[in-house]
Amino acid sequence: xxxxxxxxxxxxxxxxxxxxxxxxxxxxxxxxxxxxxxxxxxxxxxxxxxxxxxxxxxxxxxxxxxxxxxxxxxxxxxxxxxxxxxxxxxxxxxxxxxxxxxxxxxxxxxxxxxx
Amino acid sequence: xxxxxxxxxxxxxxxxxxxxxxxxxxxxxxxxxxxxxxxxxxxxxxxxxxxxxxxxxxxxxxxxxxxxxxxxxxxxxxxxxxxxxxxxxxxxxxxxxxxxxxxxxxxxxxxxxxxxxxxxxxxxxxxxxxxxxxxxxxxxxxxxxxxxxxxxxxxxxxxxxxxxxxxxxxxxxxxxxxxxxxxxxxxxxxxxxxxxxxxxxxxxxxxxxxxxxxxxxxxxxxxxxxxxxxxxxxxxxxxxxxxxxxxxxxxxxxxxxxxxxxxxxxxxxxxxxxxxxxxxxxxxxxxxxxxxxxxxxxxxxxxxxxxxxxxxxxxxxxxxxxxxxxxxxxxxxxxx
Numbered sequence: 001x002x003x004x005x006x007x008x009x010x011x012x013x014x015x016x017x018x019x020x021x022x023x024x025x026x027x028x029x030x031x032x033x034x035x036x037x038x039x040x041x042x043x044x045x046x047x048x049x050x051x052x053x054x055x056x057x058x059x060x061x062x063x064x065x066x067x068x069x070x071x072x073x074x075x076x077x078x079x080x081x082x083x084x085x086x087x088x089x090x091x092x093x094x095x096x097x098x099x100x101x102x103x104x105x106x107x108x109x110x111x112x113x114x115x
Numbered sequence: 116x117x118x119x120x121x122x123x124x125x126x127x128x129x130x131x132x133x134x135x136x137x138x139x140x141x142x143x144x145x146x147x148x149x150x151x152x153x154x155x156x157x158x159x160x161x162x163x164x165x166x167x168x169x170x171x172x173x174x175x176x177x178x179x180x181x182x183x184x185x186x187x188x189x190x191x192x193x194x195x196x197x198x199x200x201x202x203x204x205x206x207x208x209x210x211x212x213x214x215x216x217x218x219x220x221x222x223x224x225x226x227x228x229x230x231x232x233x234x235x236x237x238x239x240x241x242x243x244x245x246x247x248x249x250x251x252x253x254x255x256x257x258x259x260x261x262x263x264x265x266x267x268x269x270x271x272x273x274x275x276x277x278x279x280x281x282x283x284x285x286x287x288x289x290x291x292x293x294x295x296x297x298x299x300x301x302x303x304x305x306x307x308x309x310x311x312x313x314x315x316x317x318x319x320x321x322x323x324x325x326x327x328x329x330x331x332x333x334x335x336x337x338x339x340x341x342x343x344x345x346x347x348x349x350x351x352x353x354x355x356x357x358x359x360x361x362x363x364x365x366x367x368x369x370x371x372x373x374x375x376x377x378x379x380x381x382x383x384x385x386x387x388x389x390x391x392x393x394x395x396x397x398x399x400x401x402x403x404x405x406x407x408x409x410x411x412x413x414x415x416x417x418x419x420x421x422x423x424x425x426x427x428x429x430x431x432x433x434x435x436x437x438x439x440x441x442x443x444x445x446x447x448x449x450x451x
Binding site for chain 1: 142143
């Protein structure tokens with residue numbers, strides 16, 4: 001018995017429940033994978049608004065690349081926020097407040113760009 | 116019954132409950148025994164990843180230990196190891212998803228090495244021994260199961276390394292210098308488990324050097340190659356593995372602290388060369404503390420270097436294990 005769950009990104013999540021069945025009875029196997037208490041954040045691949053928000057994660061050349069991106073996109077008529085947000089550590093998860101704020105953004109969020 | 120068990124193994128592997136190798140199915144009776152050995156109740160909270168809204172309960176660790184093939188007698192060690200893996204300082208999700216392809220390096224030291232039958236001699240970095248193989252596998256499975264946000268995060272490791280399946284090293288029970296864990300604040304008499312995120316080991320061969328300095332120079336040179344991640348923007352540190360034949364020379368000339376200082380002082384590379392070859396950004400970030408025209412160490416400070424004594428006699432090899440630059444802290448816990 002399985003309940004593999006496909007996600008919007010095409011990723012197949014590990015099953016939440018597996019059973020071992022003999023001739024007469026079945027028993028649940030113990031799920032080894034901790035799950036988020038609420039539904040994981042959903043990534044929307046097509047932005048609702050034609051706008052770009054840039055996030056620097058402080059790796060080498062990240063800011064330089066993002067500034068260039070800002071210039072090129074504007075030349076092409078795309079609205080780009082003036083402020084380039086900063087995530088303090090590339091190797092750690094985004095702080096909850098920043099994630100909450102960006103999850104409300106209707107435009108495209110561009111983060112994790114460096115060399 | 117045997118066929119049903121094989122079906123259960125296949126079922127686990129086909130549904131995301133595996134590291135890619137066959138697992139022992141986590142039957143409730145086996146998980147209960149492992150929980151008891153670890154000294155936990157199934158619902159005990161043993162860790163949290165608040166940013167992902169994930170709470171980790173003890174039954175997850177116990178199920179993983181069963182699946183990895185661990186014996187219940189490893190319970191106290193696995194308890195300490197679980198708490199180390201879920202310590203926020205370790206950054207388990209970062210280790211799981213990074214392009215750096217890091218693994219969890221587990222170091223076991225102290226009397227527990229002999230008590231549980233860890234291999235610490237021949238092939239110490241990849242021993243075909245149950246304790247090493249399954250404890251190392253447990254750590255990687257915990258990384259994979261707990262670090263992937265319930266399965267929604269995908270690892271972006273560019274090349275990774277074989278240690279992502281199992282990577283556990285045990286130190287000799289009797290050491291020339293003090294035991295490994297004394298470098299992280301525990302008393303020499305303790306048994307301990309230490310973890311860090313790490314790249315794969317680099318072998319350092321020196322069969323003809325006649326002094327401790329020549330051995331340390333060889334080790335330092337191994338830390339200094341152009342491809343070393345440490346140059347990128349910050350160092351994660353290094354673990355130096357010294358087997359007996361190299362140690363026989365090094366200990367005649369150096370204490371552990373002197374050896375670390377020697378490597379820190381001597382193992383350096385011209386900053387401009389690193390920039391020219393593309394290993395340092397032309398506009399480096401402040402954290403990288405790049406000084407043009409200076410000799411640069413792959414270490415930010417001498418305390419990023421630690422030593423472990425293990426490996427067989429009869430071969431003049433050492434090894435250097437670069438730690439991942441994104442999770443610079445070693446988490447070291449006593450085993451009680």
